[in-house]
Amino acid sequence: MRRITLSSIACLMLAATLARAASDDPKLLFDRGCLRQAGAACEQRLAANPGDAGAGAVLARIRAEQGDLDRALELATAAVAADPKSADAQYALAEVYGRKAQTAGMLKAAGLAGKMRKAAEAALAIDPKHLDALDIMVDFYSMAPGFMGGDKKKAAEITERIAQVDPVSGWLRKGQNAMRAKDTTLAGQCFAHAAEVQPPSRRALVQWASWLSRPWRDPAHAEKLALEAVQAEPWASGGWQVLAALDASQARWAELDDVLKRSETVDPSHLSPWYVAGRQLVVDRREPVRAESYLRHYLSREPEIGAQSWAAARWRLALALEQQGKKPEAIAELDAALKLDPKLEDAKKDLKRLRG
Helix, strand or coil, X not given: CCCCCHHHHHHHHHHHHHHHHHCCCHHHHHHCCCHHHHHHHHHHHHHHCCCCHHHHHHHHHHHHHCCCHHHHHHHHHHHHHHCCCCHHHHHHHHHHHHHHHHCCCXXXXXXXXXXXXXXXXXXXXXXXXXXXXXXXXXHXXXXXXXXXXXXXXXXXXXXXXXXXXXXXXXXXXXXXXXHHCCCHHHHHHHHHXXXXXXXXXXXXXXXXXXXXXXCCCCHHHHHHHHHHHHHHCCCCCHHHHHHHHHHHHCCCHHHHHHHHHHHHHHCCCCCHHHHHHHHHHHHHCCCHHHHHHHHHHHCCCCCCCCCCCHHHHHHHHHHHHHHCCCHHHHHHHHHHHHHHCCCCHHHHHHHHHHHC
């Protein structure tokens, strides 16, 4: 039976605490997934210096992640104006244009995609090794139709550039490209290569573990990789989420509760493992009372920016209640979920089904 020992968790807690305290650098906090903390740090810096392009660029990306694209565009545009030679500011502008293109009509999307490409190219002209800018160019060339400049060959060429700059990012990008092409076997091979790069990367370990976690693959190996990721970077929730999903799917209740409590002890701002555990039980139609308790705990605290929304959690909670025969309560949760996110199509379908 797997256990995370008290001594090891104490070390993890100390490492996570020191990591958070070591820097108030917004970009570092952003990269570690602490987006609320990063946003607060950006606001402080911009209040003291409105021309802080670095803080403006990070805050633009955070607001974009929250869906406030108009504010994100203002911030990114101001960051570029403050420092036109900042690759991060140019990239932030590219990212915002890309997100706006995804929600626009065809004609408007074409113009926004062109602006995204121009900003990404500006970032790469400043820093040819800017991984985020390279990555968004792969998305552009692989997803845009030909009349908008899409080019699968160029996407492959830029993917190779990413691999030259950073082998881990290169293999992960190749795996993502393979998943997009629905070649899961090739994707798994790429994720495995990423995890083999030395020194080990937490991102690669979690991605490879996630791929292996399916019952027909190698859940035991996935567990080992997830534990390694947790030990490497305890403040990141990805490894904890994989462990939570594995324990829930295998009905290992003692281990599951241990993982959930310890993940929250390490970083109370990330409750995603609780959501993952509840979702897994709902999908498996197992232990709906336990699933309900996990999901309610997730809903007890505002989620980290970029984590699963309260709307998604309330939809899953509704399904857990339905599985207990609590139809009126389930309908109430679905109504609440759709008030939070009227575009949650699966919740709409379930509400229609329950109301008959």
